[in-house]
Amino acid sequence: MKSYRKELWFNIPGRRAFINITPQVVECLQESDIQEGLVLVNAMHITASVFVNDDEAGLHQDYEEWLEGLAPHEPVSHYRHNRTGEDNGDAHLKRQIMGREVVVAVTERGLDLGPWEQIFYGEFDGGRRKRVLVKIIGE
Numbered sequence: 001m002k003s004y005r006k007e008l009w010f011n012i013p014g015r016r017a018f019i020n021i022t023p024q025v026v027e028c029l030q031e032s033d034i035q036e037g038l039v040l041v042n043a044m045h046i047t048a049s050v051f052v053n054d055d056e057a058g059l060h061q062d063y064e065e066w067l068e069g070l071a072p073h074e075p076v077s078h079y080r081h082n083r084t085g086e087d088n089g090d091a092h093l094k095r096q097i098m099g100r101e102v103v104v105a106v107t108e109r110g111l112d113l114g115p116w117e118q119i120f121y122g123e124f125d126g127g128r129r130k131r132v133l134v135k136i137i138g139e
């Protein structure tokens with residue numbers, strides 16, 4: 001069995017963003033030379049997420065509004081976590097909802113994604129460098 005590891009780095013200037021990282025994951029798969037196996041993609045920061053869904057602008061706006069309704073950024077005093085001097089209590093909750101990682105099957109050197117499925121990096125507390133781990137195992 002072979003394994004491959006690569007870190008993807010992001011520095012989102014705004015507070016939140018959804019970035020389609022499917023092309024970078026496909027590039028990692030090509031570099032790995034693994035034909036059959038599994039790819040793990042996970043956010044290596046507690047205020048960021050990796051998830052699978054459709055790359056459609058209306059859906060992304062729906063996510064923004066839904067997440068802000070569930071865990072609004074302001075007032076920042078609403079979150080006990082922010083008593084530590086942080087202002088990102090909402091970002092931790094948004095990450096919990098959207099998830100830390102995805103695992104996708106690899107078949108014949110390709111990602112086994114369903115119709116319309118894409119892999120996304122979700123940022124909920126931008127303004128600094130964060131990383132995403134891509135780990136591929138297989139034959």
